Amino acid sequence: MADVSHTRGDLAGHPDATEMQARYDRVLGGRDVVLVDGPVFLVGLYCAASPWIVHYTASQSALVTHNLIVGIAIALLALGFTVTPDRMYGLSGAMCAIGAWMIVAPWIVGTDPDAGVIWNNVVIGGLTFLLGAMCVAVASRSRRVT
Numbered sequence: 001m002a003d004v005s006h007t008r009g010d011l012a013g014h015p016d017a018t019e020m021q022a023r024y025d026r027v028l029g030g031r032d033v034v035l036v037d038g039p040v041f042l043v044g045l046y047c048a049a050s051p052w053i054v055h056y057t058a059s060q061s062a063l064v065t066h067n068l069i070v071g072i073a074i075a076l077l078a079l080g081f082t083v084t085p086d087r088m089y090g091l092s093g094a095m096c097a098i099g100a101w102m103i104v105a106p107w108i109v110g111t112d113p114d115a116g117v118i119w120n121n122v123v124i125g126g127l128t129f130l131l132g133a134m135c136v137a138v139a140s141r142s143r144r145v146t
Helices: 017-028 034-054 061-083 085-108 115-145
Strands: none
Touching: 034 061, 034 115, 061 085, 061 115, 085 115
16 A cells, blocks of 8 residues: 655755745745834824824814824835735835825924824834835845845
């Protein structure tokens, strides 16, 4: 009778090992920014929820809507970075622009913002700009290497 048991072991002797390794390298090539995807998503979620966390929903209604929409946009960018990184890392520069916009938004969108609202948006904008700059740097480096 034939031995049909599956033994676990090294795949080095597998006939498709080189093809599998090449496919793995192709799929994950240039994914050095994978550690940034999660923090970008969390910054987007916090930005969307920040009006209720910092409690300025009554005093800054325009800024509430603004932060909700921008936060959802940042979170969607993070999901795009995770799902289709080759296509989406070109939008890393947009994250830098969104970060800069978030820093000045309390004075442009809001009306007479207080210190809590200003610091909230400055921190969100700074983190968004920093994470976007990291994505831009790593994405450009990975394009030069490949």
